[in-house]
Amino acid sequence: MLIERIEARWIDAFETALRLCELKEGDSVAILSESQSRRVLIDLAELALARLGCRAFHLVLPSPRPRASVPIRSTGASDALGGQIPVIRALAAVTLVLDCTVEGLLHAPELAGILAGADGRRPRLLMVSNEHPEILERTLPDAALEPVVRHAMQRLRAAQRLTVRSAQGTDLAVDLAGARIGGVWGYCTKPGQVAHWPGGLCLAFPARSSTRGTLVLAPGDVNLTFKRYLRDRIALTIEDDYVTSIDGSGLDVDLMRSYWSAWGDRAAYAVSHVGWGLNPRARWDALAFYDKRDCNGTELRAFAGNFLYSTGANEVAGRHTLGHFDLPLRNCTVTLDGVAVVEEGVVVEGVEENR
Numbered sequence: 221m222l223i224e225r226i227e228a229r230w231i232d233a234f235e236t237a238l239r240l241c242e243l244k245e246g247d248s249v250a251i252l253s254e255s256q257s258r259r260v261l262i263d264l265a266e267l268a269l270a271r272l273g274c275r276a277f278h279l280v281l282p283s284p285r286p287r288a289s290v291p292i293r294s295t296g297a298s299d300a301l302g303g304q305i306p307v308i309r310a311l312a313a314v315t316l317v318l319d320c321t322v323e324g325l326l327h328a329p330e331l332a333g334i335l336a337g338a339d340g341r342r343p344r345l346l347m348v349s350n351e352h353p354e355i356l357e358r359t360l361p362d363a364a365l366e367p368v369v370r371h372a373m374q375r376l377r378a379a380q381r382l383t384v385r386s387a388q389g390t391d392l393a394v395d396l397a398g399a400r401i402g403g404v405w406g407y408c409t410k411p412g413q414v415a416h417w418p419g420g421l422c423l424a425f426p427a428r429s430s431t432r433g434t435l436v437l438a439p440g441d442v443n444l445t446f447k448r449y450l451r452d453r454i455a456l457t458i459e460d461d462y463v464t465s466i467d468g469s470g471l472d473v474d475l476m477r478s479y480w481s482a483w484g485d486r487a488a489y490a491v492s493h494v495g496w497g498l499n500p501r502a503r504w505d506a507l508a509f510y511d512k513r514d515c516n517g518t519e520l521r522a523f524a525g526n527f528l529y530s531t532g533a534n535e536v537a538g539r540h541t542l543g544h545f546d547l548p549l550r551n552c553t554v555t556l557d558g559v560a561v562v563e564e565g566v567v568v569e570g571v572e573e574n575r
């Protein structure tokens with residue numbers, strides 16, 4: 221069993237991550253949390269910020285009532301702020317928001333207002349994923365990852381078409397025209413920048429009517445909403461962005477059908493984002509070592525060479541829903557305009573060397 225308490229080496233880990241964010245003595249930092257936040261992360265953040273000489277304060281909100289009768293996990297869209305203007309104003313005025321909310325503010329409606337800043341200055345935001353500190357320690361941000369992710373984002377931005385194939389039968393095509401491209405390497409240094417720890421992935425939110433084909437989930441692929449390795453083979457038919465058929469049998473298939481249908485919302489079946497993992501420190505097998513309460517699964521979104529397919533909300537396509545699946549797949553070949561960036565689950569090194 222993993223114990224959650226202050227360990228000196230975990231303060232070191234927070235200090236390293238925060239130094240990579242280029243915080244200086246005297247910088248103002250808001251440690252944002254809610255009543256259901258993981259306490260040890262808040263304490264580690266405070267102690268590390270004290271070492272840096274930052275002026276830190278805590279902003280703590282009560283965790284709100286659930287928005288739906290269905291459990292919601294790993295959406296990256298915290299509703300802890302509830303649109304409160306005084307909270308947004310306080311966060312807008314700091315150098316860095318250290319986001320320790322359960323879900324994180326990555327897709328929260330208040331984020332734009334916070335990043336707009338105050339008095340001519342804009343904050344940056346680092347979301348600390350709701351993981352046991354041991355996971356954060358293993359996936360400590362590394363400056364070497366930044367150029368790799370930046371280069372992958374440039375390639376994604378320049379491409380017209382992303383395709384994915386696998387020996388299991390995946391054969392998917394995504395039109396990237398009008399897509400919004402994102403990428404995270406685990407820290408943020410510039411005003412208005414957003415990052416999460418663990419980081420190390422690039423992704424695209426495709427425009428409407430962009431995605432079609434077959435996505436085959438195989439044993440060992442992961443459903444991160446359930447924090448569960450799949451043991452069944454599940455073939456998803458995707459037509460015009462939407463999963464229109466779920467073929468397979470077994471508990472994994474039943475769970476996915478059940479959760480999707482519980483939303484009663486067609487948008488939950490649509491593509492949210494597509495991308496691939498680039499972080500060599502993040503491990504595919506990590507989920508085997510932790511209880512569900514110990515992890516949020518961000519490590520498995522970032523492990524190098526995964527293809528990450530996600531369903532649910534996609535602002536670019538004008539779809540809004542709380543139903544969300546993040547599905548990292550192994551052993552896929554991902555190509556951009558016919559050139560492989562991931563070959564059978566391995567990041568193509570030559571592509572990254574040309575940065």
Ligand SMILES: [Fe+2]
Nearest residue numbers: 492530545546
């Ligand atoms: Fe997602």
